[in-house]
Amino acid sequence: MKIFKWICSTIFLVVAVSFFSCDAPKKSTSIEDRNFNKDWLFSKGSFDEGASIDFDDSGWRKLNLPHDWAIEGPFDSIYNARTGGLPVHGEGWYRKHFSIAKENKDKQISIEFDGAMNEAKVWLNGHYVGERPYGYIGFELDLTKHIKFDEDNVIAVQLTPKDLAARWYSGAGIYRNVRLKINEAIHIPQYGTFVTTPEVSKEKALINIETKIANFSRIVSEVLLKTEVKNAKGDVVAENSSTIKVDKESTENIKLTVNTPELWDITSPTLYEAISTVTVDGNVVDRYTTNFGIRTIEFDRNKGFLLNGNSVELNGVCMHHDQGPLGAAINFRAKQRQMQIMQSMGVNALRTSHNPPSPEILKACDELGIVVIVEAFDEWKIGKVKNGYNKYFDEWHETDLRDMIKRDRNHPSVIMWSIGNEILEQAKADGWKLTKHLNDICHDEDNTRPTTIGFNHFPAPFINKLAEQVDIVGMNYWPEQYKSILEKNPDMIVYGSETSSLTSSRGVYHLPIEFTQKHETTHVSSYDVIVGPPWAYAPDVEFDAQAKEPRSLGEFIWTGFDYLGEPTPYGGRDNSTNGYWNDDWPARSSYFAPVDLCGFPKDRYYLYQSQWTTKPMVHVLPHWNWEDKEGEKIPVFAYTNAEEVELFVNGKSYGKKAKGKDLTEIPSEYHDFERGMYKSKYRLSWDVPYQPGTLKVVAYKKGKEVAAKEIKTAGAPAKVKLIADRTLINADGNDLSFVTVRIEDADGNICPVADNLVNFNIEGEGILAAVGNGDQTSLASFQAHNRKAFNGLCMLVVKSTEKAGEITITATSDKLKPESITVQTK
Ligand code: GAL
Numbered sequence: 010m011k012i013f014k015w016i017c018s019t020i021f022l023v024v025a026v027s028f029f030s031c032d033a034p035k036k037s038t039s040i041e042d043r044n045f046n047k048d049w050l051f052s053k054g055s056f057d058e059g060a061s062i063d064f065d066d067s068g069w070r071k072l073n074l075p076h077d078w079a080i081e082g083p084f085d086s087i088y089n090a091r092t093g094g095l096p097v098h099g100e101g102w103y104r105k106h107f108s109i110a111k112e113n114k115d116k117q118i119s120i121e122f123d124g125a126m127n128e129a130k131v132w133l134n135g136h137y138v139g140e141r142p143y144g145y146i147g148f149e150l151d152l153t154k155h156i157k158f159d160e161d162n163v164i165a166v167q168l169t170p171k172d173l174a175a176r177w178y179s180g181a182g183i184y185r186n187v188r189l190k191i192n193e194a195i196h197i198p199q200y201g202t203f204v205t206t207p208e209v210s211k212e213k214a215l216i217n218i219e220t221k222i223a224n225f226s227r228i229v230s231e232v233l234l235k236t237e238v239k240n241a242k243g244d245v246v247a248e249n250s251s252t253i254k255v256d257k258e259s260t261e262n263i264k265l266t267v268n269t270p271e272l273w274d275i276t277s278p279t280l281y282e283a284i285s286t287v288t289v290d291g292n293v294v295d296r297y298t299t300n301f302g303i304r305t306i307e308f309d310r311n312k313g314f315l316l317n318g319n320s321v322e323l324n325g326v327c328m329h330h331d332q333g334p335l336g337a338a339i340n341f342r343a344k345q346r347q348m349q350i351m352q353s354m355g356v357n358a359l360r361t362s363h364n365p366p367s368p369e370i371l372k373a374c375d376e377l378g379i380v381v382i383v384e385a386f387d388e389w390k391i392g393k394v395k396n397g398y399n400k401y402f403d404e405w406h407e408t409d410l411r412d413m414i415k416r417d418r419n420h421p422s423v424i425m426w427s428i429g430n431e432i433l434e435q436a437k438a439d440g441w442k443l444t445k446h447l448n449d450i451c452h453d454e455d456n457t458r459p460t461t462i463g464f465n466h467f468p469a470p471f472i473n474k475l476a477e478q479v480d481i482v483g484m485n486y487w488p489e490q491y492k493s494i495l496e497k498n499p500d501m502i503v504y505g506s507e508t509s510s511l512t513s514s515r516g517v518y519h520l521p522i523e524f525t526q527k528h529e530t531t532h533v534s535s536y537d538v539i540v541g542p543p544w545a546y547a548p549d550v551e552f553d554a555q556a557k558e559p560r561s562l563g564e565f566i567w568t569g570f571d572y573l574g575e576p577t578p579y580g581g582r583d584n585s586t587n588g589y590w591n592d593d594w595p596a597r598s599s600y601f602a603p604v605d606l607c608g609f610p611k612d613r614y615y616l617y618q619s620q621w622t623t624k625p626m627v628h629v630l631p632h633w634n635w636e637d638k639e640g641e642k643i644p645v646f647a648y649t650n651a652e653e654v655e656l657f658v659n660g661k662s663y664g665k666k667a668k669g670k671d672l673t674e675i676p677s678e679y680h681d682f683e684r685g686m687y688k689s690k691y692r693l694s695w696d697v698p699y700q701p702g703t704l705k706v707v708a709y710k711k712g713k714e715v716a717a718k719e720i721k722t723a724g725a726p727a728k729v730k731l732i733a734d735r736t737l738i739n740a741d742g743n744d745l746s747f748v749t750v751r752i753e754d755a756d757g758n759i760c761p762v763a764d765n766l767v768n769f770n771i772e773g774e775g776i777l778a779a780v781g782n783g784d785q786t787s788l789a790s791f792q793a794h795n796r797k798a799f800n801g802l803c804m805l806v807v808k809s810t811e812k813a814g815e816i817t818i819t820a821t822s823d824k825l826k827p828e829s830i831t832v833q834t835k
Pocket of ligand 1: 176430431465485507510542567575577
């Protein structure tokens, strides 16, 4: 029997100045990690002298990072719909002027990028200092040699992202955070700590903090390294120190014991902080803070995934990195909100498909209690798109993979390293060699977590021995194969690394229920039966497969949020040509998720909630505005986690149905047992003649009402309603308030097919960050001061300035009653 026991804990190079900020920490007085996001100059285009210190950049646009030039648009069919129909390729330059005081002349000075899209090349004062082609990986470059003290310095960054470098929207620009690091000659370098917990019990946790110390002074020095561990309240709960002789670099293991540790868990994600202080000759030269958690992870062939000894079924989502209308420019609050919405659906796991994540998403998962599979690559040597990672693979894969692990291995949320998604080497007889090589790199950097791959070419990876090379076998779209794989391979542990891929558009219902791949509206019906790519299947099929095979660790649905690009089932499958994906233009973003691009739940969100949550809930669909269908039968579906549901139309009961017994009826010619939702036991349905009024569902457990939901036929649109997700945000120039905009009738009912244009005015200490409506076919700008509603809803995102005060948001729309709300910033 195969059991992986990975007892570890984690850190991450911290960060939290305040809850919503992801700036690097202020170190001691002599050492500094400077937020380097402000006051950059930017221009698109090619500049022969762009790296030169004398280059005239006075006409360039001034902006703050993170920045994604592609999200600014415009959408155009000259760009590929596969990558969002936005300008993700081209050439762009960023320059920043800065000065450093002479007193820093003996310091080590470097610049750290959390990621730049794509093919970054960096110069300081005209001197080339380094490059990093993979846009998803963080990198640090030493600037010390070329810094001019008390004078103007110029950092220049050239980015040359290519068309079809990914199968989704990548964004373009310096889209993650940047820091300038000023260190003493002796300091803890980048990714300098690795926290593990070799022993964890209720009574105590043994903690090992492997700490690197770099010495650029050319003198062997005696260094005092002291490490304190603080609990969530800030009390020091353990400390230890060691004296070390450091030549160029030394590694020291600091061992500590935390008594009665509070474990990091999905229900109580407790974090600790380790503060490593480096002292030379009585002077503190570095102070390095690391967040970590104490927990155990185990993967057991029979019991599945165990967190702190308890079995946890992985109710996971795959997610790309974009933040919908906000594009790729990283924002902690945007990431945190995405994961909170996922958690409300019952999600407890994330797969960062198909690339290294931002530090912000892992911080959000650490704090929320969501476990993560961190994925490195979508391609190895064999490419999937014209300009994919395969071009850099030979030269960069080892550095990229090692850096990813070194950066992320301290996060308690991270439970597995994925070395690839649907890599084409699966089909090669010698593909196992590369798999083994990558697997070994992971274990070399971190022996506390297992490796995995999302395989899709059944049965090639088993025949070609790739599956044997990784610790845990991810299966993309193979629910019917879990059992046979487990039976044929007595040592394997499996899970659904990618599941369902069903598609839908929020609030869209095509009647009668359709089962075709495409619809002339380029939308997809939210009855959520079989409409999607050929490999897609309804969520119900996976629920059933997971229930029948409890040895599977769980599933990761494709995807949690709709994302920009890949508008399947519209577009095409040809990856190498530019035009083919635009056949169904303006379809330009994905339909896959239970939540739309703005984060508004589709009906499918409630289907997952009905399986993945326990707080009583019931949901009913479709909407109840079918003016031209009076008397016609309308299929009504209900999703619940209770036992029975009763449907009422205008107070008249259409009877109770019991979950698991009274089944959804779908015309038999469409039944597809393997892939479809044939007689799904996870949904309840009625056919009811339409009459305007009230549609109500009541859910019962043991005969007692536990939840109810009512929707009404809405009258004509009469007013705009604004609902902010947070009315108090930080005045840090970064924090966001997401405002839901509803088109309502005179009685406050949502108008479910309204598409009114809403205009926004923002006054006070905030700016418009984005607008959106979740319509996958809209070509309107995400940065306009207006937005049409899509099926009754649109969204406005406002960002704080750095001054505390009030943001007043006013929404107006022709013939509708306007609304104003205020958001405080502090
Ligand atoms: C998978 C692939 C994903 C996405 C998905 C769409 O095969 O791994 O990246 O393309 O299909 O269904």
